[in-house]
Amino acid sequence: MRIAQEMSLMEKLTILTDAAKYDVACTSSGVDRRGNGRSMGNCVAPGLCHAFAADGRCVSLLKILFTNECIFNCAYCQNNCNSDVPRASFTPDEICTLTMEFYRRNYIEGLFLSSGILHSPNYTMELICQTLDRLRNVHQFNGYIHVKAIPGADPALVERAGFLADRMSVNLELPTSDGLRRLAPYKSRNTILKPMRQIQNRITENKNELAVWRKAPRFVPAGQSTQMIIGATPENDFQIMSVAESLYQKFALKRVFYSAFVNVNHDSNLPVLPGGPPLLREHRLYQADWLLRYYQFSVDELLSEDRPDFNIYLDPKCDWALRHLEQFPVEINRASYRTLLRVPGIGYKSAERIVKARRTATLDFSDLKKIGVVLKRALYFITCSGRMMYNTRIEENYICSQLMSDRTQIPKDVRNGGYQQISLFDSGFLEHAVIPQEQIIAGDISAPAQAG
Amino acid sequence: MYVFICQNSLEGIFSGVYDACASRLGHRNIRLVTGEPENYELFSEYIYVTPSEEKTRKVIHTVTSRFGMQFYESICQAAMSGEPKKKGKMDKADAIYETILLALANGDGQKVLLSLGEPCVYRIFELCRAANREACHHLEFLRFGELENGVLFATIHPKDYILPYLAEHFTDRLPMENFMIYDATHQTVVIHAAAKGYMLADAADLDLDKIKRYSENELEYRRLWLAFFDHIAIEARKNPHLQMQLIPKRYWADTPELSRFA
Numbered sequence: 001m002r003i004a005q006e007m008s009l010m011e012k013l014t015i016l017t018d019a020a021k022y023d024v025a026c027t028s029s030g031v032d033r034r035g036n037g038r039s040m041g042n043c044v045a046p047g048l049c050h051a052f053a054a055d056g057r058c059v060s061l062l063k064i065l066f067t068n069e070c071i072f073n074c075a076y077c078q079n080n081c082n083s084d085v086p087r088a089s090f091t092p093d094e095i096c097t098l099t100m101e102f103y104r105r106n107y108i109e110g111l112f113l114s115s116g117i118l119h120s121p122n123y124t125m126e127l128i129c130q131t132l133d134r135l136r137n138v139h140q141f142n143g144y145i146h147v148k149a150i151p152g153a154d155p156a157l158v159e160r161a162g163f164l165a166d167r168m169s170v171n172l173e174l175p176t177s178d179g180l181r182r183l184a185p186y187k188s189r190n191t192i193l194k195p196m197r198q199i200q201n202r203i204t205e206n207k208n209e210l211a212v213w214r215k216a217p218r219f220v221p222a223g224q225s226t227q228m229i230i231g232a233t234p235e236n237d238f239q240i241m242s243v244a245e246s247l248y249q250k251f252a253l254k255r256v257f258y259s260a261f262v263n264v265n266h267d268s269n270l271p272v273l274p275g276g277p278p279l280l281r282e283h284r285l286y287q288a289d290w291l292l293r294y295y296q297f298s299v300d301e302l303l304s305e306d307r308p309d310f311n312i313y314l315d316p317k318c319d320w321a322l323r324h325l326e327q328f329p330v331e332i333n334r335a336s337y338r339t340l341l342r343v344p345g346i347g348y349k350s351a352e353r354i355v356k357a358r359r360t361a362t363l364d365f366s367d368l369k370k371i372g373v374v375l376k377r378a379l380y381f382i383t384c385s386g387r388m389m390y391n392t393r394i395e396e397n398y399i400c401s402q403l404m405s406d407r408t409q410i411p412k413d414v415r416n417g418g419y420q421q422i423s424l425f426d427s428g429f430l431e432h433a434v435i436p437q438e439q440i441i442a443g444d445i446s447a448p449a450q451a452g
Numbered sequence: 453m454y455v456f457i458c459q460n461s462l463e464g465i466f467s468g469v470y471d472a473c474a475s476r477l478g479h480r481n482i483r484l485v486t487g488e489p490e491n492y493e494l495f496s497e498y499i500y501v502t503p504s505e506e507k508t509r510k511v512i513h514t515v516t517s518r519f520g521m522q523f524y525e526s527i528c529q530a531a532m533s534g535e536p537k538k539k540g541k542m543d544k545a546d547a548i549y550e551t552i553l554l555a556l557a558n559g560d561g562q563k564v565l566l567s568l569g570e571p572c573v574y575r576i577f578e579l580c581r582a583a584n585r586e587a588c589h590h591l592e593f594l595r596f597g598e599l600e601n602g603v604l605f606a607t608i609h610p611k612d613y614i615l616p617y618l619a620e621h622f623t624d625r626l627p628m629e630n631f632m633i634y635d636a637t638h639q640t641v642v643i644h645a646a647a648k649g650y651m652l653a654d655a656a657d658l659d660l661d662k663i664k665r666y667s668e669n670e671l672e673y674r675r676l677w678l679a680f681f682d683h684i685a686i687e688a689r690k691n692p693h694l695q696m697q698l699i700p701k702r703y704w705a706d707t708p709e710l711s712r713f714a
């Protein structure tokens with residue numbers, strides 16, 4: 001702490017930004033709050049991205065740690081007590097000033113505050129609460145705040161933070177408790193799920209309070225989220241997505257984020273990824289996550305014990321459709337909304353537009369194009385007034401090879417990272433669908449391409 | 453064929469719609485264009501529309517009272533669109549004229565807006581989508597700098613005329629700040645006075661010297677922001693291509709973090 005106080009604000013900011021950047025959530029979504037005419041700030045439900053950093057990730061919030069000092073020793077984390085990095089701590093006032101000054105210049109939508117564990121979980125959570133309290137009540141900040149609940153902190157402190165923040169998150173860190181035991185010995189499933197459950201219950205109670213009294217203080221109005229690190233431990237996609245699904249169903253989470261593992265510590269317990277973080281895998285998980293949240297899919301439709309990982313070459317929806325050709329083609333002018341959602345090339349917005357537009361007219365392929373349907377993907381799966389667009393074969397291998405030639409199957413940014421060097425049509429590519437990871441440069445985290 | 457040449461403004465286009473309807477020349481014989489046509493056709497008659505406040509008001513009244521605000525807003529957004537004329541694409545004035553005719557015939561403006569099969573409606577949809585995107589991008593990428601006198605000042609170069617929309621957004625967000633947003637494309641400026649409200653003004657009166665004099669703190673916060681921006685990127689995921697795709701180059705010059713590379 002003594003060293004920290006001699007540091008300039010600039011030094012602290014660079015250290016505590018570096019320390020925070022591996023947390024992936026940066027969205028400012030989930031809450032609509034008009035300005036109050038007096039203090040600074042409002043919130044728009046879809047969230048705003050104010051900038052895109054050099055890695056292509058969206059910058060929406062001032063994402064910083066309160067401190068990167070930490071008494072824990074999570075193996076994957078560069079702030080763990082054994083690692084040799086410069087340490088710094090903000091004061092609550094410094095964080096308030098940065099937030100207010102950045103916000104009024106329209107650099108950010110608000111604050112994302114996380115922290116290493118200084119002295120004890122309670123001590124740290126208390127500092128976080130003080131900071132938020134100052135920001136809300138002294139500076140009258142009315143913008144977006146996302147705050148972490150520190151595992152192991154007193155429930156009263158978690159509650160206090162929840163009334164000051166818009167979104168809270170507790171990181172699940174690793175998909176299984178086994179992985180957690182091995183890599184984060186001071187954390188346990190219990191210390192993570194307990195605050196998560198507490199926040200969930202409190203949100204529900206708060207909804208009831210608000211129903212009775214509209215002006216009741218709001219608790220975590222933008223809901224809670226969490227994140228898992230992908231590729232540090234050997235779980236397969238099926239395990240990961242099943243965990244995500246149960247978080248959505250049993251903990252009512254708003255979002256689950258997936259973070260491709262970056263080996264910062266070179267710890268011998270951790271996999272070496274010579275090709276860098278597993279970004280395409282992360283991309284597929286996000287696509288599947290969309291299918292769960294917006295497309296009414298369940299995990300066991302997409303994956304199984306026997307087929308536990310996503311197809312690297314095809315997005316999960318195309319992959320699913322190819323394995324269920326017996327359900328296609330579907331008639332655009334009659335199919336239910338839910339059925340439309342399952343057609344590759346039809347996003348949920350297009351599906352909505354189709355349902356609306358066909359009330360007044362019979363739709364044809366040219367209408368679908370205008371509506372935003374990606375016909376080159378959808379054409380194998382649909383008819384308009386009983387006709388298919390072309391006279392094509394409905395046969396798995398044929399459609400599969402056609403879909404693969406569609407270059408958007410591998411996100412453009414990944415392709416441009418050198419993916420095109422791999423020939424997709426090398427014989428037997430389906431059996432050995434292994435991409436050398438070093439050729440995959442990126443994936444977008446905060447705005448994953450819609451599975452559609 | 454009768455071609456009504458409208459001025460490229462809301463008033464110009466709405467007056468054109470009014471004149472075209474009032475002319476009784478038969479809708480099928482009428483076309484509207486914004487600005488001078490690129491080439492004149494031999495057998496067409498060209499009619500110049502004089503913008504009129506009164507005619508505009510009448511059109512607005514008919515449209516809002518019969519088809520609702522949402523219909524009206526879509527039409528306005530299309531009228532304000534800055535998309536350059538393109539060969540093969542319907543002129544926005546013509547699209548607006550025809551869409552209004554369709555709504556008049558059909559009676560239900562909402563329904564008409566959903567009939568994307570109609571080329572004119574589709575054109576309106578396209579123009580609105582583009583203007584919306586432009587407006588959203590500016591909510592995100594616009595940057596204020598603090599001037600010596602404490603006023604927050606931003607310069608933007610939007611394709612479409614979206615300034616009123618931005619003014620509403622920032623008035624709600626920063627009610628206690630004095631701020632100005634200068635739309636250099638349309639030479640218009642929003643002036644917001646703390647705790648009072650905003651007005652739109654012609655940019656001709658802008659003191660271009662004053663807006664270059666930043667406050668003492670400004671450079672310091674800008675430096676802090678740049679440091680944050682540079683450090684938040686993960687080295688192992690660097691991807692300039694993706695970055696470029698997500699924030700098109702034309703926005704770069706107006707943001708401190710990217711103007712360095714523009």
Ligand code: SF4
Pocket residue numbers: 070071072073074077078079080081115116117
């Ligand atoms: S608790 Fe673990 S993950 Fe969090 S800062 Fe400390 S070492 Fe890192």
